[in-house]
Amino acid sequence: MKYSLTVNGANRTVDVAPDTPLLWVLRDHLELTGTKFGCGIGQCGACTVHLNGVPTRACMTPVSTVGRMKVTTIEGLAPAAGKLHPLQQAWTELDVAQCGYCQPGQLMTAAALLRDNPKPTDEDIDGALAGNICRCGTYTRIRQGIKRAAELTAGGKEAAR
Amino acid sequence: MSATTTPRTVNRRDFLKLTGLAGGGFALAFQIRSARGGATSAGGDFRPNAFIRIAASGAVTIVSKQPEMGQGVKTSLPMIIAEQLEVPWSSVTIEQGDFDEKLYGGQSAGGSRSTPNNYDQFHLLGATVRTMLVEAAARTWKVPAAECRAVEGTVVHSSGKKLGYGALAATAATLEVPAKEAVRLKEPKDFKLLGKRIAQVDTPRIVTGQPLFGLDLRVPGMLYAVYEKCPAFGGKVVSANLDFIKTLPGVKDAFILEGNGKVKELNPGVAIIADSTWAAFSARRQLKVTWDEGKVASESWDTFVAEARAKAAGPGQRTLRRDGDVAQALAGAAKKVSAEYVYPFISHANLEPQNTTAHFREGRLELWSPTQVPANGVAMVTRVLNIPADKITLHLTRAGGGFGRRIGTDYLVEAAAIAQRVPAPVKLTWSREDDLRHDQYRPGGLHFLQGGLDAQGRVTAWKNHFFTFGEGGQPGSGGSLSPDEFPGRWIPNFLAEQTMFDTGWPMGPWRAPGSCVFSWVFHSFIDELAHAAGRDPLEFRLELLGTRDEMPAGGGGGGKGKQGGGYSVARMRNILKFTAEKAGWGKKKFARGSGAGIAFHFSHQGYFAQVAEVTVSKDGQVKVDRFVTGGDVGRQIVNLSGAENQVEGSVVDGLGTLLTQELNIERGRVVQGNFHEYPLIRITDSPAKIETHFLSTDHPTTGIGEPAIPPVAPAVCNAIFAATGKRVRQMPLSRVDLRWS
Ligand code: FES
Ligand code: FES
Numbered sequence: 001m002k003y004s005l006t007v008n009g010a011n012r013t014v015d016v017a018p019d020t021p022l023l024w025v026l027r028d029h030l031e032l033t034g035t036k037f038g039c040g041i042g043q044c045g046a047c048t049v050h051l052n053g054v055p056t057r058a059c060m061t062p063v064s065t066v067g068r069m070k071v072t073t074i075e076g077l078a079p080a081a082g083k084l085h086p087l088q089q090a091w092t093e094l095d096v097a098q099c100g101y102c103q104p105g106q107l108m109t110a111a112a113l114l115r116d117n118p119k120p121t122d123e124d125i126d127g128a129l130a131g132n133i134c135r136c137g138t139y140t141r142i143r144q145g146i147k148r149a150a151e152l153t154a155g156g157k158e159a160a161r
Numbered sequence: 162m163s164a165t166t167t168p169r170t171v172n173r174r175d176f177l178k179l180t181g182l183a184g185g186g187f188a189l190a191f192q193i194r195s196a197r198g199g200a201t202s203a204g205g206d207f208r209p210n211a212f213i214r215i216a217a218s219g220a221v222t223i224v225s226k227q228p229e230m231g232q233g234v235k236t237s238l239p240m241i242i243a244e245q246l247e248v249p250w251s252s253v254t255i256e257q258g259d260f261d262e263k264l265y266g267g268q269s270a271g272g273s274r275s276t277p278n279n280y281d282q283f284h285l286l287g288a289t290v291r292t293m294l295v296e297a298a299a300r301t302w303k304v305p306a307a308e309c310r311a312v313e314g315t316v317v318h319s320s321g322k323k324l325g326y327g328a329l330a331a332t333a334a335t336l337e338v339p340a341k342e343a344v345r346l347k348e349p350k351d352f353k354l355l356g357k358r359i360a361q362v363d364t365p366r367i368v369t370g371q372p373l374f375g376l377d378l379r380v381p382g383m384l385y386a387v388y389e390k391c392p393a394f395g396g397k398v399v400s401a402n403l404d405f406i407k408t409l410p411g412v413k414d415a416f417i418l419e420g421n422g423k424v425k426e427l428n429p430g431v432a433i434i435a436d437s438t439w440a441a442f443s444a445r446r447q448l449k450v451t452w453d454e455g456k457v458a459s460e461s462w463d464t465f466v467a468e469a470r471a472k473a474a475g476p477g478q479r480t481l482r483r484d485g486d487v488a489q490a491l492a493g494a495a496k497k498v499s500a501e502y503v504y505p506f507i508s509h510a511n512l513e514p515q516n517t518t519a520h521f522r523e524g525r526l527e528l529w530s531p532t533q534v535p536a537n538g539v540a541m542v543t544r545v546l547n548i549p550a551d552k553i554t555l556h557l558t559r560a561g562g563g564f565g566r567r568i569g570t571d572y573l574v575e576a577a578a579i580a581q582r583v584p585a586p587v588k589l590t591w592s593r594e595d596d597l598r599h600d601q602y603r604p605g606g607l608h609f610l611q612g613g614l615d616a617q618g619r620v621t622a623w624k625n626h627f628f629t630f631g632e633g634g635q636p637g638s639g640g641s642l643s644p645d646e647f648p649g650r651w652i653p654n655f656l657a658e659q660t661m662f663d664t665g666w667p668m669g670p671w672r673a674p675g676s677c678v679f680s681w682v683f684h685s686f687i688d689e690l691a692h693a694a695g696r697d698p699l700e701f702r703l704e705l706l707g708t709r710d711e712m713p714a715g716g717g718g719g720g721k722g723k724q725g726g727g728y729s730v731a732r733m734r735n736i737l738k739f740t741a742e743k744a745g746w747g748k749k750k751f752a753r754g755s756g757a758g759i760a761f762h763f764s765h766q767g768y769f770a771q772v773a774e775v776t777v778s779k780d781g782q783v784k785v786d787r788f789v790t791g792g793d794v795g796r797q798i799v800n801l802s803g804a805e806n807q808v809e810g811s812v813v814d815g816l817g818t819l820l821t822q823e824l825n826i827e828r829g830r831v832v833q834g835n836f837h838e839y840p841l842i843r844i845t846d847s848p849a850k851i852e853t854h855f856l857s858t859d860h861p862t863t864g865i866g867e868p869a870i871p872p873v874a875p876a877v878c879n880a881i882f883a884a885t886g887k888r889v890r891q892m893p894l895s896r897v898d899l900r901w902s
Contacts, residue, residue: 016437016439017410017411017439017440017443019443020437020439021439024437024438024439024442027377027438028385028437028438028439029437031379032370033370033372033374033376033377033379034369034370034371035370036374036376036512036513036561037376037438037514037590038512038513038514038593039593039835039836040442040592040593040835041593041835041836041837043835043836043837044512044836046512073370074368074369074370075369075370075371077369077370078369084368084369087368088368088369091364091367091368092360092364092365092368093360094360095358095359095360095361095364095802095803095806097231097361097363097364097367097368098231098232098233098562098806098807098810099230099231099511099512099513099559099560099561099562099563100231100361100363100364100367100373100374100559100561101231101374101511101512101513101561101562102512103367103368104367104368104370107368122849125844126844126845127845129844130843130844130845131843132843132844133512133836133841133843134512134813134844135510135511135512135561135562135564135841136231136512136562136810136814137809137810137811137812137813137814137817137842137847138806138809138810138813139813139843139844139847140809140813140847140848140850140851141806141809142844143844
């Protein structure tokens with residue numbers, strides 16, 4: 001079946017079986033391998049993308065259900081080429097990653113949190129990120145990273161004023 | 162020219178003598194330019210050795226030879242070269258080297274050895290090249306080299322003249338490599354980079370989702386493979402519905418591989434080759450295989466545990482260590498404590514499932530693999546598939562977690578065997594279920610302990626009957642207890658006996674093998690003894706360590722090793738006191754339900770002590786409020802951010818294994834298949850606060866991927882006891898009732 005998708009603002013067409021999870025469409029067919037495979041059953045969050053801004057498990061999302069929803073992946077998180085999202089900036093400043101495999105998923109979940117809650121507490125962060133496993137145990141830095149990104153965002157808004 | 166000091170040159174044999182490198186990797190690396198007939202490439206680069214390249218533009222490239230799996234070695238080891246080379250970190254590009262031990266020397270990443278194995282040589286590498294650049298400048302200016310010094314990628318003369326490394330590259334390339342004696346190393350007081358917090362070099366790619374990991378690999382024309390193995394370890398394929406599978410959409414081929422009869426090498430199974438991962442996964446759901454499970458199907462964890470309990474009071478199969486007379490000492494003890502400790506088999510569960518891409522054509526094999534020990538992979542392919550090593554190219558990809566799992570290379574040899582049958586490059590992807598059910602596990606075990614105290618509350622007797630699990634007649638990795646493991650050698654009447662159950666279950670190194678579980682059992686039981694004696698757990702431990710500064714190896718046959726062996730009691734005492742002080746041990750008052758616990762451990766050349774502060778709710782939920790680590794890994798922390806990250810990760814990992822991780826092995830197969838059945842620790846259970854402190858001591862710099870994890874679980878369990886009066890003697894905690902009122 002042919003599907004026409006909007007991924008990171010671009011129209012992309014793929015010809016795949018209707019039950020193909022968005023995860024594998026992205027990874028195998030659109031060569032967007034930033035979205036990771038960790039469990040395939042919605043448990044680890046490594047495959048988190050945004051569908052119309054809502055963090056979603058791409059491994060549990062058949063391509064046939066995506067329709068006109070806008071897909072945003074880690075490759076499309078930065079606001080523009082050569083620019084970083086405040087979270088990406090904070091992740092770099094604080095050297096959050098260890099192996100890095102979970103981090104695209106962590107970042108996508110965190111991005112939705114920050115958009116809806118610009119000053120999250122540790123509790124807010126734990127609640128929002130509870131679905132994202134980090135096998136390397138970078139949770140402390142993930143909390144710090146989100147708070148730092150909140151600062152950067154607030155600072156950016158102030159500077160723009 | 163007479164004013165210029167010409168460093169004495171050495172031939173390869175002298176160099177080997179000078180550096181004492183049996184493997185000769187670095188010496189060979191230094192030799193590269195003569196082998197290539199000159200250190201300049203067509204582009205005018207200066208390539209003094211296999212690790213460093215300086216372009217005429219001044220761009221510096223450093224090759225990282227070690228496999229990167231999140232331990233940060235791709236950043237930390239090149240930092241050493243950059244420091245000694247005297248180049249600004251921002252001007253350096255790091256490249257991952259392929260597997261080539263002739264060129265680079267050893268490339269194994271395991272046992273926390275990457276840093277200690279390479280530390281001194283990497284300093285020398287960087288400093289040697291800096292010396293050559295200084296010499297090149299001196300010759301250019303016709304001045305003594307002593308009047309020149311390297312500063313941030315340039316050489317500066319005392320008169321103020323300056324030349325960038327790029328401008329010096331061509332001249333430097335004509336010079337002989339100086340002898341070690343002619344090279345002056347930068348002193349630690351002049352370090353600009355080492356000891357700083359530096360973000361991992363792959364960070365920009367990680368945070369923007371660029372291809373990096375094994376699973377991200379794409380080769381033109383590539384096909385996708387899955388491989389179904391028998392659920393019971395080592396079982397053989399009798400038949401499979403291959404003809405039907407081949408008719409399914411996207412499927413290109415399906416075939417059976419016999420395996421080589423070794424459960425940690427090439428297992429028998431069914432390969433499905435398809436034009437996408439999903440097509441392969443989908444076809445696999447319709448695969449029907451008849452298996453011959455073999456005798457492993459009679460082996461279950463529960464049966465072994467029952468047998469251990471029945472045999473606990475009897476003698477062990479082997480005596481590991483016997484000092485004094487334990488029976489007599491126990492009989493005469495003022496107080497006796499006995500306990501059974503048990504921990505299950507667990508999996509590594511790297512978040513990136515095992516995978517490898519392989520391309521076999523015209524007798525040559527090209528591989529892309531996330532492996533910790535590439536040499537194992539190549540040797541295994543050669544042995545099992547008869548492909549000579551010189552016909553194998555192995556590219557190292559970043560690995561989504563290692564933890565010892567990728568020391569095993571079963572998945573790599575699987576991909577290679579599949580590729581031999583496929584006329585295209587092929588990527589083998591394991592599912593999570595494959596990963597959990599075909600790991601090389603951390604062995605479980607049971608300890609039946611008895612301890613005796615005298616009237617003054619000192620430990621006089623320690624008896625342990627340890628039940629472990631083996632494969633092929635040997636205990637699995639981490640399943641053998643060193644006779645020198647603490648507190649062996651410290652207690653006058655000491656008996657450690659072992660009984661092993663031989664199994665067909667695959668076991669392998671799991672981050673700080675042995676140390677993790679032994680530290681948990683022994684530091685928990687020491688805590689039991691301290692409380693039985695009515696003593697403060699810290700003071701009790703310090704007394705146990707005693708006043709001597711060194712504990713020599715031996716007495717029970719233990720050698721120098723990762724566990725036990727020669728032991729600096731002074732370093733351990735110091736780090737224990739240092740950590741207790743940082744944590745404010747004994748100074749805090751805790752309400753009921755909260756408390757602090759302490760533990761220490763020496764492994765992988767690192768001395769670590771830890772204090773956990775926990776709160777246990779009335780319904781038995783444990784929360785770690787604060788976790789303090791003190792570590793002594795010698796003189797120099799290479800990358801402070803990386804080192805702290807390893808410790809923070811160790812704390813979370815140690816806590817995670819304690820909280821929930823458990824595999825049941827029934828009839829020779831793992832019951833759990835995915836994370837809903839084998840939960841990993843999540844952010845919600847991660848400690849609220851993790852504090853890491855390093856104590857620099859005048860000893861060689863050692864690794865940090867492992868030694869911080871062993872004391873985590875006992876520190877937490879000892880804190881749980883302080884909080885609730887409940888002693889945890891079973892892993893995982895999810896099986897222990899910690900409710901209190
Ligand atoms: S891969 Fe989708 S949640 Fe794990
Ligand atoms: S950084 Fe390795 S899984 Fe999170």
